[in-house]
Amino acid sequence: MGFFFRRKEIKASAVPETLPRHIAFIMDGNGRWATRRGLRRENGHRAGAKTFREIARTCFQRGIETVTVYAFSTENWKRPKNEVDEIMRLLSSYIDEAFSDFKNEDAEVRFIGRREGLSPELQSKMDKLERASEGRRYRLRIALNYGGRDEIVRAVNRLIECGEREVTEQMISGALDDSKAPDPDLVVRTGGDTRTSNFLLWQSAYAEYVFTKTLWPDLTPGEIDEILSDFSKRHRRYGGL
Ligand code: IPE
Ligand code: IPE
Ligand code: MG
Numbered sequence: 001m002g003f004f005f006r007r008k009e010i011k012a013s014a015v016p017e018t019l020p021r022h023i024a025f026i027m028d029g030n031g032r033w034a035t036r037r038g039l040r041r042e043n044g045h046r047a048g049a050k051t052f053r054e055i056a057r058t059c060f061q062r063g064i065e066t067v068t069v070y071a072f073s074t075e076n077w078k079r080p081k082n083e084v085d086e087i088m089r090l091l092s093s094y095i096d097e098a099f100s101d102f103k104n105e106d107a108e109v110r111f112i113g114r115r116e117g118l119s120p121e122l123q124s125k126m127d128k129l130e131r132a133s134e135g136r137r138y139r140l141r142i143a144l145n146y147g148g149r150d151e152i153v154r155a156v157n158r159l160i161e162c163g164e165r166e167v168t169e170q171m172i173s174g175a176l177d178d179s180k181a182p183d184p185d186l187v188v189r190t191g192g193d194t195r196t197s198n199f200l201l202w203q204s205a206y207a208e209y210v211f212t213k214t215l216w217p218d219l220t221p222g223e224i225d226e227i228l229s230d231f232s233k234r235h236r237r238y239g240g241l
Contacts, residue, residue, distance in 0.1 A: 016232030020185035022066035023059055024207070026199055027052060029191030029215030042086040047217035049090055053101065056140055058221040060105045062228065066139040066181045070199050074114065074147030088122065091144065095125045099132055108136040112177035113146030114154070139181050148201030151177055176202060183207065186231050190216040208234055 027048055034044030052069055059067045072087060098109060111126050155175035159167050173179065183203045192213040196204070210227050
């Protein structure tokens, strides 16, 4: 249990001095949140979408430049078709609202992940949102049909297509879906499981991790402040002393 972040030990305080520049969320636990309430899993995804907006807004308000959220993995296609369809419908309606939603926060939205396999309508909405929000101050990255291994393989193939025969770490970093944002300093997984589930494998080489048992729809700005306070006390050595 020591691996888990213990809520009561850390008091919420003012925004700490050492903030992550980039925070990434594995938004897990929507299904269990709904099941525990006797609701269908889809209701959990709807509640999770609301939490996502509140948490992203909180992070920007605290001054974190980049927020990445894991919305749908390359493995999530294994789920029953009706759940996948409902998640895609929710994402599509979220994108419609996002045009105005993150304007106030001055956030640029970009999607990472494999476009192939998503409906043409969804892809065109994603393109439009990216264009409309380009150049804004804060960055919101939505990992959709995303897998860390898949992203690395696509990056290497892009380099091969460009005629490269040998690759360097810098070249791979530069060929990933989003080469603009810095690597995540902090990855937060809700829902109680302590694994990465194929999220940002390359970029998280030296990320700090926080695992909380809180289910994603129950995550609050108060717990974000506690997590940020915990992060500010960590000593990152990057292999040094
Ligand atoms: C995360 O919540 C959202 C997606 C993977 C799309 P889950 O749907 O995995 O919720 P649990 O883990 O089953 O509770
Ligand atoms: C990870 O959650 C993917 C997302 C949050 C989108 P999963 O629920 O798919 O992960 P596993 O299956 O428990 O590893
Ligand atoms: Mg899950």
